[in-house]
Structure formats: structure tokens, C-alpha cells
Amino acid sequence: MTRSAGAALLGSRVLERLPSVRSRTGLSRSEIYRRIQVGMFPAPVKLGERASAWDSGEIDNWIAGRLAERDARAGT
Numbered sequence: 001m002t003r004s005a006g007a008a009l010l011g012s013r014v015l016e017r018l019p020s021v022r023s024r025t026g027l028s029r030s031e032i033y034r035r036i037q038v039g040m041f042p043a044p045v046k047l048g049e050r051a052s053a054w055d056s057g058e059i060d061n062w063i064a065g066r067l068a069e070r071d072a073r074a075g076t
Contacts, residue, residue, distance in 0.1 A: 014056040015047070018052070021059060042058035
């Protein structure tokens with residue numbers, strides 16, 4: 001099961017590195033970290049001193065939330 005070149009498979013959980021998260025969300029690195037600071041984006045998991053990754057399920061939920069917000073606005 002391959003998610004992307006920027007993802008590491010851990011059992012049934014997938015951790016995605018920043019390039020993969022940027023590609024999936026369309027957000028820049030600085031915008032991702034800005035949104036993390038204000039609680040509007042999932043925080044990464046530290047893998048080491050200089051490496052972080054995001055839980056793909058949390059990113060999926062964030063994307064679903066944006067779609068739900070759009071649909072709610074369109075329905076009013």
C-alpha cells in the first residue's frame with residue numbers, strides 16, 4: 001500500500017511529510033505553520049530532531065471539514 005513518496009507506512013497509520021501535505025492541501029509551508037499556531041490545522045508529529053510528519057487521517061478530516069464548510073455556505 002503506497003500513499004505517496006512523501007509518506008511512511010506505520011501499520012495502518014500513515015505519516016505524511018510536508019511536501020505531501022502541501023500537495024494535498026494546496027497550502028504553502030508558511031501558511032500550514034501559521035494555521036497550526038492558531039489551531040486551524042493539525043499539528044505534526046515529531047519524528048526526530050529535524051523531521052516532522054502529519055497523520056494522514058487528520059489531514060483527511062481537515063480537508064473534509066473545508067468541504068463541509070463550503071457545502072454549508074452553499075446550502076444557506
